[in-house]
Amino acid sequence: MNESRREPEQFRRECFTYSRYLIGQAPIDYVVEKYCEYHRMPGVFAGLNSDRFDRLAVRLSARAPLLARLADTYASRFYKRSAVRKKLVLLLALLECSPPAFHVLDIPDACSRPGMYVRLGFRACLYGVMLILSWILFTPLRLFLSVPRDAPGRGDQ
Amino acid sequence: MLDVGHKRPEPPNPGDDFTSLKTNQKDPVEYFLGRKFEALILPGHEPEYYGFPPSKEYVFTKPGNFLYRANGFSPLVSFAAGGLAEAWTGGCYPFQERELIGFPFPYKDLAPWYSEVARRIGIAGTQDDLAKFMPLHDGLMEPLDLDEHSAVLLAAYEKRKQQLNEKFGCFLGRSRVAVLSRDLGNRKRCDYLGRCLWGCPSDALYTPSVTLEECRRHPNFEYQDNTYVSHFRYDSGGRITRLVATSLDTGQTHEIEVGRVVLAAGTLSSAKIFLESIYRDSGESLQLRGLMDNRQVLAPFVNLKLIGRRYEPKRYQYHQIALTIAAADPIESVHGLVTTLKTALIHPIVPGIPFDLGTGVYWFRNMRAALGLVNVNFSDHRRDENYLALEADPASAQTRLLVNYRPDSSEAARIREATRTLQKVLWKLGCLAPSAMMHIRPMGASVHYAGTIPMSADSATLTCTRSCQSRDFENLYFVDGTTFPVLPAKNLTFTLMANAVRVAEEAF
Ligand SMILES: Cc1cc2nc3c(=O)[nH]c(=O)nc-3n(C[C@H](O)[C@H](O)[C@H](O)COP(=O)(O)OP(=O)(O)OC[C@H]3O[C@@H](n4cnc5c(N)ncnc54)[C@H](O)[C@@H]3O)c2cc1C
Numbered sequence: 001m002n003e004s005r006r007e008p009e010q011f012r013r014e015c016f017t018y019s020r021y022l023i024g025q026a027p028i029d030y031v032v033e034k035y036c037e038y039h040r041m042p043g044v045f046a047g048l049n050s051d052r053f054d055r056l057a058v059r060l061s062a063r064a065p066l067l068a069r070l071a072d073t074y075a076s077r078f079y080k081r082s083a084v085r086k087k088l089v090l091l092l093a094l095l096e097c098s099p100p101a102f103h104v105l106d107i108p109d110a111c112s113r114p115g116m117y118v119r120l121g122f123r124a125c126l127y128g129v130m131l132i133l134s135w136i137l138f139t140p141l142r143l144f145l146s147v148p149r150d151a152p153g154r155g156d157q
Numbered sequence: 158m159l160d161v162g163h164k165r166p167e168p169p170n171p172g173d174d175f176t177s178l179k180t181n182q183k184d185p186v187e188y189f190l191g192r193k194f195e196a197l198i199l200p201g202h203e204p205e206y207y208g209f210p211p212s213k214e215y216v217f218t219k220p221g222n223f224l225y226r227a228n229g230f231s232p233l234v235s236f237a238a239g240g241l242a243e244a245w246t247g248g249c250y251p252f253q254e255r256e257l258i259g260f261p262f263p264y265k266d267l268a269p270w271y272s273e274v275a276r277r278i279g280i281a282g283t284q285d286d287l288a289k290f291m292p293l294h295d296g297l298m299e300p301l302d303l304d305e306h307s308a309v310l311l312a313a314y315e316k317r318k319q320q321l322n323e324k325f326g327c328f329l330g331r332s333r334v335a336v337l338s339r340d341l342g343n344r345k346r347c348d349y350l351g352r353c354l355w356g357c358p359s360d361a362l363y364t365p366s367v368t369l370e371e372c373r374r375h376p377n378f379e380y381q382d383n384t385y386v387s388h389f390r391y392d393s394g395g396r397i398t399r400l401v402a403t404s405l406d407t408g409q410t411h412e413i414e415v416g417r418v419v420l421a422a423g424t425l426s427s428a429k430i431f432l433e434s435i436y437r438d439s440g441e442s443l444q445l446r447g448l449m450d451n452r453q454v455l456a457p458f459v460n461l462k463l464i465g466r467r468y469e470p471k472r473y474q475y476h477q478i479a480l481t482i483a484a485a486d487p488i489e490s491v492h493g494l495v496t497t498l499k500t501a502l503i504h505p506i507v508p509g510i511p512f513d514l515g516t517g518v519y520w521f522r523n524m525r526a527a528l529g530l531v532n533v534n535f536s537d538h539r540r541d542e543n544y545l546a547l548e549a550d551p552a553s554a555q556t557r558l559l560v561n562y563r564p565d566s567s568e569a570a571r572i573r574e575a576t577r578t579l580q581k582v583l584w585k586l587g588c589l590a591p592s593a594m595m596h597i598r599p600m601g602a603s604v605h606y607a608g609t610i611p612m613s614a615d616s617a618t619l620t621c622t623r624s625c626q627s628r629d630f631e632n633l634y635f636v637d638g639t640t641f642p643v644l645p646a647k648n649l650t651f652t653l654m655a656n657a658v659r660v661a662e663e664a665f
Pocket residue numbers: 159160161162163233234235236237238239240241242243244245246247248249250384385386387421422423424426427430603604605606636637638648649650651653
């Protein structure tokens with residue numbers, strides 16, 4: 001399949017995976033359509049996928065919510081302007097404007113204040129663990145992909 | 158009246174609150190983010206914590222005729238019917254007596270006009286500890302219903318008031334806002350729809366277009382919109398004879414004969430018209446010195462008592478509390494507005510939480526009702542190095558406004574001291590305000606521009622009289638920030654309005 005035919009399918013996949021990662025729910029058609037509409041705007045897609053690592057991170061992260069979390073965790077520290085993070089923020093913006101998803105973003109967990117502190121602390125620790133894992137996974141990839149493709153190998157020098 | 162006058166779009170579903178706007182509109186994303194997603198804030202933008210919605214785009218759209226270049230300043234200008242305050246947050250601070258230092262008239266000449274403006278536009282507020290920094294005037298309506306978070310903060314203040322007052326010089330109270338807590342004329346009282354940022358559908362939140370509409374009903378008031386005024390012509394005696402204006406519909410330039418001219422185009426735009434007129438007549442390129450603006454610092458905080466609580470969408474959205482950190486000289490006091498987070502778009506905020514977005518969303522969801530922001534204002538004084546001038550625009554045959562600003566050398570220390578005190582005060586109120594989240598807004602962001610042709614008792618060129626009458630052109634008056642000789646750390650629009658009414662009564 002050529003790139004332009006494959007893209008809408010890729011965007012849909014990103015939208016579904018990212019939505020499950022962010023709010024634990026699949027998006028409604030309206031959100032998916034808006035997500036694709038944004039990517040169809042002139043110049044946007046090129047602006048989002050800026051380098052090879054970015055493109056790979058997007059493809060990987062669209063496969064499963066866990067991979068989306070890992071890619072986003074890595075980006076949160078080491079690549080804040082990455083395409084993955086921009087796409088996630090885009091989707092967050094769409095979800096917060098659209099029913100029924102915005103309800104999920106509005107309602108806190110039902111638990112006591114001490115319980116809430118424990119949960120928030122637990123999520124912060126989990127983030128620490130994911131950060132280490134994501135660093136192990138993505139740093140070598142990023143280094144590898146930052147070498148220009150047509151750069152001469154050592155033997156050529 | 159000549160005005161560019163971009164129009165406000167009709168607000169959709171006037172009866173809907175913020176949440177219903179999302180469920181009842183066919184395309185809520187277009188409403189909240191814009192047809193071309195222009196209100197979407199992706200990582201990499203300046204961390205301003207909020208952006209302007211598409212429904213307010215008309216406020217900031219500039220005609221091609223207005224060109225500028227800025228150094229050390231981020232100018233914001235408006236060509237809307239009603240101007241910048243079509244997007245304001247309604248904070249109404251009267252100046253204190255000491256803050257009129259440099260104004261060539263006593264406080265008693267201005268004070269009655271605060272009451273008059275309050276009666277006309279409707280201001281909600283009350284007498285509390287802030288009354289000594291914001292003098293009381295007539296015409297105040299009872300305050301709006303408090304949101305839960307603001308109530309918790311005020312209760313905490315009441316408990317620790319003595320310590321906060323004595324140790325930190327900090328005072329808290331209700332902010333005064335140009336919002337109706339009861340019906341006024343044909344405007345309805347605030348019914349807590351929580352959509353203030355997107356445009357109040359009932360005009361409970363005052364904007365100047367309300368007054369413009371009122372004026373237009375007067376038989377002897379003529380309003381010509383879509384008209385860009387570039388300059389005026391004057392005779393050898395320094396009397397303005399004609400205004401030169403371009404119709405933005407047809408592109409045609411025409412001249413209008415005038416008796417007296419009142420410039421109220423906002424400090425930057427008024428300066429451009431003034432400078433352009435002199436430049437076109439004599440080729441002279443002047444500098445208008447003394448440009449001022451309030452530096453603002455945004456300090457987000459979390460109220461530890463409210464973590465895990467549900468946020469209230471059906472509330473007045475902007476600030477309901479204000480605070481003052483008093484200095485020995487009132488003009489150096491620091492004033493802040495405390496906005497507790499209620500309705501808002503969250504996608505510009507969540508990426509600022511130092512986690513992945515999944516964890517960020519989780520934290521935000523559970524902490525939303527506990528979040529708030531203090532917008533701290535710092536005073537400014539006229540200094541020669543901050544000026545407006547004209548220069549040639551290389552890309553066109555036109556001139557452009559040059560805006561030059563450099564903060565004074567003590568600014569960093571003043572900000573440090575005030576923000577440290579603020580953090581301690583917030584801690585006493587049960588809140589945590591992390592230094593890493595504080596944001597010093599660029600100069601120009603507060604949009605409180607003033608000081609370029611100041612009122613003064615001495616008759617010098619590039620100044621004006623106590624009636625804001627130009628000393629360079631006898632039939633020219635200014636009723637915007639142009640004429641203010643000082644700028645306390647307070648939002649100035651209420652004083653702009655009171656001063657404009659004073660000038661109208663005194664000179665016309
Ligand atoms: C987001 C935001 C929040 C704010 N909140 C507050 C607040 O809470 N409290 C407060 O006190 N202040 C606040 N302000 C500041 C306040 O809006 C300004 O102080 C106020 O609007 C200045 O009024 P003005 O009439 O002097 O000028 P402007 O509001 O700039 O109005 C200028 C008018 O002149 C017209 N005009 C300009 N140039 C030309 C031209 N060449 N030809 C024809 N017409 C022209 C424009 O169309 C416009 O109608 C806020 C501003 C913003 C942007």
